[in-house]
Amino acid sequence: MRQDPGVAEEPLTLYLVKRLELAIRARMDDALRPHGLSTLQFTALTALRARGGLSSAQLARRSFVTPQTMNEMVRWLERHGHIARHRDPDNRRVLLLSLTDAGRTLLERCDPLVERIEAEMLDAVPTVQHALFRQSLELGYGALAEE
Known part of the structure; x- marks a missing residue:
């Protein structure tokens, strides 16, 4: 519950999570830029690697x-040889996406950069709290996600 407007208070947890997300994205964009990727493109490629x-x-x-943003990203990633599209054998109207060898190689070069950013962030959290930190983020996401 919000206090008297004249009294300083701690920021909302939502605000802290957003600040963390923005800091992560800025660091990832800086690390990935020399490899020709943005954080969003890296996220899409890692999702394709996983499945x-x-x-x-x-x-x-x-x-x-959004689907519109993804359509633009897919065209860019395909044009640069990182992904390929092929027809779904079960529904010929649907195009499925997969990583190319070049896309896998790019991820292998970028993974250590992103892992270093995560390690730097987690270095600020006591080791015994790493699992709790991760679990708390997962629970918060699960409570608000529209899945």
Whole structure:
């Protein structure tokens, strides 16, 4: 509950989570830029690595972007040789996406950069709290996600 407007108070947890997300994204964008990727493109490629054969709409949901944004991203990633599209054998109207060898190689080069950013963030959290920190984030996401 909000206090008297004249009294300083701690920021909302939502605000802290957003600040963390913005800091992570800025650091990831800086690390990935020399490899020709943005954080959103990296996220899409890692989602395809985890589960290939997704439609553009499915990939949009897993990458936290709109279908329109994903369509543009898919065209860019395909044009640069990181993904390929092929027809779904069960529904010929649907195009499925998969990583190319070049896309896998790019992720292998970028993974250590992102892992270093995560390690730097977690270095600020006592080791015994890492699992609790992760679990708390998962629970918060689960409470608000529209799945």
